[in-house]
Amino acid sequence: MERGSQHGEYDGRVMTEEQMEILRKQIAVYTVICDQLALLHNSLSSGTNPFGGGYFDPMVASTSAQRISTRHRWTPTSTQLQILESIYEERSGTPNRRRIREIATELSEHGQITETNVYNWFQNRRARSKRKHPQTTTTTGLAEHAAVTTEERRTCGDSGGFESYEHILFPSPDLGIEHLLEGKFLES
């Protein structure tokens, strides 16, 4: 890792602001190209979509259909979901690792599932429950605070809490070049 030569303190700049601006645009352009190629490739690969695949048994494909399957993530069957919900209801706490395994075993009777799936499911279930009901044991409706409004108490800022710095120092390639090109994606 040879470094130092590129991170030294320069007397003068290697690039003007304008040049840097150009670079920034180029980055954005290549990003878009990347994205487009990926999308293209993706659609080509999955060219023939076997079937819509409902909740029922997407992976087993016992009907001898093609198993090209572009299904990526696990989706609980209705039966599984039912069981999961009931378990969640009875003890809204955290299922132990042991418990997770039990649940996974049981649910595997009704479809493909892994312990990780179960684990994630409970994590997400709990998380979204919290978010939906921000006020459960709340003190008062007026003093609602922190959790929702400001979350930047991050210690990662080494020099103090100025998370807004990033915006200022680096407006980032999100300068609207995307819009110039196609205006497709945009987040944040």
Next chain:
Amino acid sequence: MERGSQHGEYDGRVMTEEQMEILRKQIAVYTVICDQLALLHNSLSSGTNPFGGGYFDPMVASTSAQRISTRHRWTPTSTQLQILESIYEERSGTPNRRRIREIATELSEHGQITETNVYNWFQNRRARSKRKHPQTTTTTGLAEHAAVTTEERRTCGDSGGFESYEHILFPSPDLGIEHLLEGKFLES
């Protein structure tokens, strides 16, 4: 997609397998280019920073799917991750306080980072490693060589054999093109 008219032959197919293979490679190449440009820009930005440099943009740019995201929690840059991984590999024990500081200092060359970040990273790395390998009996030495290589493929380990994740659709890791260019890390 202009084609067909130049060859005169048209069998109803838009692309041959070979062509698709080429496309796939091109995607990977552009991904890397993207990443490199982003890194370059990053270093240039910090280099010309009048405030002392060292600030980094929160742009992740690890995969083409990632977009520029402003202000998030700390995310290691590809370079940082690379280094972290290699360090993790060599000594699977707990880095001393002293060591943590060293690492943090080194990594700060490649982007903003704190000692806490490093500490947390190692903690998490180890924890999730362990999770994948139920065996906790070894520990006699650095016997977790395998643990690092096939790390974290726990997701969706169903019997369907549909590991055809986007990794395959978007095969930057397997083509080795990244290594040709710089040998950057590959997530997963």
Next chain:
DNA sequence: AGGTTATGAATGAAAG
């Protein structure tokens, strides 16, 4: 078709 929502998964940070 495309944009939006719901939700599975990934991961940094913190609690215990």
Next chain:
DNA sequence: CTTTCATTCATAACCT
């Protein structure tokens, strides 16, 4: 060190 929380990302399902 282990477990849990919080936030984010990707994508299936849904909606206009």
